[in-house]
Amino acid sequence: MKQKKDNRAEYSGRQGVKRLPGRERRREPGQTSARSGEKPVKKPGQPGRHVSGKRPEQPGKRAIGKKQVWRGGNMLYPVPAVMVSCARKGERPDIITVAWAGTVCSNPPMVSISIRPQRYSHDIIEETGEFVINLVTEKLARACDWCGVKSGRDTAKFAAEAKAQRDEAAGMKKAPDGTSEMAAPEKLTAGKASCLEAAPIILESPVSLECRVKQKIALGSHDMYLAEVVCVDVDEAFIDSKGRLDLDSAGLIAYSHGTYYGLGKKLGTFGYSVRRREG
Ligand SMILES: Cc1cc2nc3c(=O)[nH]c(=O)nc-3n(C[C@H](O)[C@H](O)[C@H](O)COP(=O)(O)O)c2cc1C
Numbered sequence: 001m002k003q004k005k006d007n008r009a010e011y012s013g014r015q016g017v018k019r020l021p022g023r024e025r026r027r028e029p030g031q032t033s034a035r036s037g038e039k040p041v042k043k044p045g046q047p048g049r050h051v052s053g054k055r056p057e058q059p060g061k062r063a064i065g066k067k068q069v070w071r072g073g074n075m076l077y078p079v080p081a082v083m084v085s086c087a088r089k090g091e092r093p094d095i096i097t098v099a100w101a102g103t104v105c106s107n108p109p110m111v112s113i114s115i116r117p118q119r120y121s122h123d124i125i126e127e128t129g130e131f132v133i134n135l136v137t138e139k140l141a142r143a144c145d146w147c148g149v150k151s152g153r154d155t156a157k158f159a160a161e162a163k164a165q166r167d168e169a170a171g172m173k174k175a176p177d178g179t180s181e182m183a184a185p186e187k188l189t190a191g192k193a194s195c196l197e198a199a200p201i202i203l204e205s206p207v208s209l210e211c212r213v214k215q216k217i218a219l220g221s222h223d224m225y226l227a228e229v230v231c232v233d234v235d236e237a238f239i240d241s242k243g244r245l246d247l248d249s250a251g252l253i254a255y256s257h258g259t260y261y262g263l264g265k266k267l268g269t270f271g272y273s274v275r276r277r278e279g
């Protein structure tokens with residue numbers, strides 16, 4: 001229940017969301033305002049407000065040309081929104097939606113994910129030292145959002161486990177967290193990972209990166225896990241006749257300032273700026 005409340009306020013970006021108590025009040029991926037999620041309102045003559053609700057460093061004082069100078073905040077957008085799956089051996093697996101994820105090294109291939117210690121998945125990853133990053137398509141976007149507002153503490157996120165949970169709770173009208181839904185809107189299926197002990201891959205995702213944690217850095221609100229990608233599971237549908245990965249038709253999504261987007265038009269490929277123009 002607590003988780004549900006937290007997420008509503010943290011990620012909705014909608015007006016009128018109440019303040020969160022204590023730690024959870026800090027800004028999160030998708031949250032447009034530290035206060036209420038409202039959009040910045042700039043009245044004539046007033047200094048503009050930071051989209052995170054923060055005021056400019058010195059209101060109305062500092063500007064570079066047409067740019068106001070604001071306090072530091074999380075403004076690196078777009079980012080990926082991915083579904084990270086994890087599990088303890090023999091226990092119900094979990095999926096957490098993560099926007100604070102990135103590629104951090106080419107060789108060895110390494111990624112990072114940042115997770116708040118309050119998350120159910122945090123303890124699992126902490127204990128097992130492994131997780132899977134599953135890329136998200138437009139078809140999976142709703143499930144991705146759903147996994148980001150439900151906690152594995154009281155909700156089964158994979159379809160099979162949700163059915164088991166439903167059977168167990170037969171007779172109950174609602175799920176333990178008070179909602180009537182108990183499985184992701186788009187059916188998610190756990191598959192056996194190729195290189196990991198317990199963390200499952202999401203079969204519906206076109207690409208799953210199996211990761212083993214190398215280092216944890218406690219940064220503040222989030223713990224960052226630096227992990228090596230030990231193998232990658234790719235849906236055959238996206239491997240071309242020459243054995244190359246072709247993700248153009250996968251319909252991957254991006255996340256920017258609280259909103260999910262399908263990828264837009266193709267602008268060019270790596271190095272196109274120095275190649276002779278076509279046509
Ligand atoms: C788009 C989106 C991005 C999110 N990014 C993060 C993130 O980077 N780190 C984090 O700790 N939580 C993030 N969350 C919140 C978690 O996904 C959410 O709290 C989830 O319910 C945790 O599930 P768990 O308790 O089963 O681990 C995000 C949620 C959404 C909707």
